[in-house]
Ligand code: SF4
C-alpha cells in the first residue's frame with residue numbers, strides 16, 4: 205500500500221496525543237503545574253493536528269461531516285464519531301487544569317476510556333480490511349493501542365521531569381509499555397513474513413486449475429489509481445533493516461534513557477526524556493511507514509505485483 | 510445507507526464473462542468509458558491526456574494472463590500453455606465490503622436489483638472503499654474527487670427511451686465476440702444462470718467472502734497442437750474414409 209504522508213502523520217500524531225490524554229486523564233501528573241497544563245495543550249494539538257492531516261487526502265473535504273453518519277457499519281465513521289465526542293471530556297479536563305488547577309477524576313477516567321476506544325476504531329479501519337491480509341489481524345489493534353499507551357507514558361515521563369519529579373514507577377510503566385508495544389509489533393512482523401497469501405493470481409482469475417497463472421500484460425501501459433494507491437512495494441531487505449532501526453530508536457533507546465533519567469539530576473533527566481520522546485517519535489514514524497509499505501493488497505494479483 | 514440490504518434482493522443483476530471467447534480487443538473498455546463519461550455522475554477524467562504520462566479513470570479493464578500447465582512450456586512455443594484475456598469490472602458482490610466501510614452512506618447496494626452504486630453527492634473521496642475491494646473495481650476520479658465504479662449501466666438497462674436491444678450494459682452491447690452476457694442471476698431460468706450452470710461458471714476470489722454476483726466461464730480445454738498436426742503430403746499413412754479410398758485409387762493409377 206502507498207504510504208501516504210498525511211495518513212502516516214495522522215495516525216502517529218493522534219496516537220501520541222490520545223496516549224498522552226489517557227495518562228493525563230488517569231491523573232499521572234499534578235494538574236496545578238505549568239508543565240501539566242502544557243501537556244494538556246499538547247495532547248489537544250496533537251489530536252487536532254492528526255485529524256486535520258487525515259482530511260488532507262480527501263477528494264471532497266467540504267463534505268467531511270457526512271463521515272459521522274454511518275457508525276453502524278463503518279469503522280471510519282465510528283472513529284470520526286468517537287474523535288469528536290472525545291473532545292468533550294478532554295476539553296473539560298484541560299479547562300479544569302488550565303484555569304482551576306484541578307483534576308476532574310470521573311471526567312478524566314471517561315476521557316481516558318474514550319481515547320482508547322478512538323485509537324481502537326482507527327486500528328479497526330485497517331484491521332477490518334480482508335483485501336489487505338497483512339492488516340487483517342487482531343495484532344493490528346493491539347499494536348495501535350500499545351503504541352499509543354507507550355507514547356503517552358514517554359510523554360508523561362517528559363512532562364513529569366519538566367514538572368520537577370519523575371517518579372520511578374512512571375519510568376517503569378513506560379519501559380513496560382515500550383516492551384509490550386515492540387513485542388506486539390515483532391509478532392505482527394513475524395506473521396507478515398510467515399503467512400501464506402489467502403488470495404493468489406490463481407484464485408483471482410479462477411484459472412489455477414489449468415496451470416500456473418501469471419500476468420502477461422497489464423490493462424494499460426501506464427500507472428492507474430489502483431497501482432499508485434496499492435502497488436507500493438518495499439524491498440524485503442530494506443524492510444528488515446528499517447524494522448531494526450525503528451525498534452532501536454523507538455524501543456531500546458527510549459527504555460534505556462528513561463531508566464537513566466530516574467537516577468540523574470533534573471537537568472540531565474530533561475535531556476534524557478526529550479531524547480526518549482524523539483527516539484520514540486522517529487521509531488513510530490518508521491513503524492507506521494512500514495505498516496503501509498509492507499502491506500500487499502489482493503488487487504495486485506491482477507497487476508503482477 | 511451503508512448497511513447491506515437485510516432482505517435478499519429479488520433480482521441479482523450482473524454479468525457473466527466468457528473467458529473462452531474474449532479476444533482482449535478492449536472494445537468494451539472504450540464503450541464503457543464513452544457511455545459513462547457522459548452518463549451517471551461525474552465524467553471519467555483523464556490526466557495529461559495528450560502527454561506521455563496519460564492516466565485516467567476506467568470502470569472496466571482487460572488484463573491478460575499466461576497460464577502454463579504443469580510440465581508445459583512457455584506461451585508462444587509448442588505445448589499447452591495459453592493466453593487468457595481477462596475483463597474485470599465491479600462484480601456487484603452480495604456481501605460487498607466497499608458498501609459497509611463507507612463512512613458517509615455514499616456507497617450502497619440497491620434493494621431491488623442488487624446493483625452497487627456510489628451517490629457522488631455524498632462521497633468525500635476518502636478512498637476507503639477502493640481499499641476494501643479485493644478486485645480493484647473502484648477508481649477515484651482525480652478531477653472530481655469522488656469514487657467511480659461500474660453502475661451496470663443503470664441508466665441504460667431501465668431506459669425506456671432506448672430500443673429494447675440497447676437496454677443492456679454498454680460493454681455487453683459492444684462486445685464483438687459475444688463474451689459478455691447480462692441478466693438476472695437470481696433467476697435460475699435466465700440466460701445467464703443457464704450459462705453458469707452449463708459451463709461451470711465460478712466466482713473470483715471466493716476466499717474473500719464477498720459473494721460476487723458476476724460469474725466467469727472457464728476457457729474450454731484446448732486442443733493439443735500435436736493432435737491437430739496435418740499429415741505431411743508425402744506420407745499418407747493413417748488416412749481414413751474418403752482419403753483412404755482416394756489414397757488407394759491414386760496408388761493404383
Ligand atoms: S467488486 Fe469491489 S466494488 Fe464491486 S461490489 Fe464487490 S467489493 Fe464492491
Ligand code: SF4
Pocket residue numbers: 610611612613614615616627631632633634635636637638639655656
Ligand atoms: S470514497 Fe466515497 S464512496 Fe468510497 S468510502 Fe469514501 S465516501 Fe464512501
Ligand code: SF4
Pocket residue numbers: 530531532533534535536537538571594596683684685686687688689
Ligand atoms: S469487447 Fe468482448 S472480446 Fe473485446 S475485450 Fe471486451 S469482453 Fe473481450
